[in-house]
Amino acid sequence: MQPYRFPSGPPVWLHSDLAPGNVLLVNGRLSAVIDFAAVGVGDPACDLPVAWNLLPAGVRNIFRAALQVDDATWARGRGWAMALVQILYYRNTNPVLVANARHVIHEVLADQPGEPPRRLAVRPDPP
Numbered sequence: 001m002q003p004y005r006f007p008s009g010p011p012v013w014l015h016s017d018l019a020p021g022n023v024l025l026v027n028g029r030l031s032a033v034i035d036f037a038a039v040g041v042g043d044p045a046c047d048l049p050v051a052w053n054l055l056p057a058g059v060r061n062i063f064r065a066a067l068q069v070d071d072a073t074w075a076r077g078r079g080w081a082m083a084l085v086q087i088l089y090y091r092n093t094n095p096v097l098v099a100n101a102r103h104v105i106h107e108v109l110a111d112q113p114g115e116p117p118r119r120l121a122v123r124p125d126p127p
Contacts, residue, residue: 011041018050020100048077052107081108
């Protein structure tokens with residue numbers, strides 16, 4: 001693991017929540033992006049979780065190449081994608097969000113270069 005490096009470029013506009021419920025499709029094509037409550041200016045890595053949240057593993061490198069994302073920014077994006085807080089906060093109230101968070105975490109862990117995929121185990125609250 002490499003130490004954190006601050007972004008070298010200027011801050012960029014961010015949506016910060018490009019999740020399945022905020023990206024609308026019509027006939028399989030992007031139609032709209034909604035929910036701009038977290039919009040701001042900052043590290044471009046904040047919008048990279050879409051790579052693990054919405055894209056299949058086979059096209060992530062195409063996405064990354066199109067954006068010309070360096071290794072440090074990609075690593076920060078992987079960190080932003082780790083939605084552990086969603087599992088802990090919503091595990092008893094929003095099972096769809098929790099299932100998606102588990103999926104994303106599995107995708108991030110499976111996408112770690114040079115390491116075998118790992119499984120995440122989060123125990124539910126006792127009844």
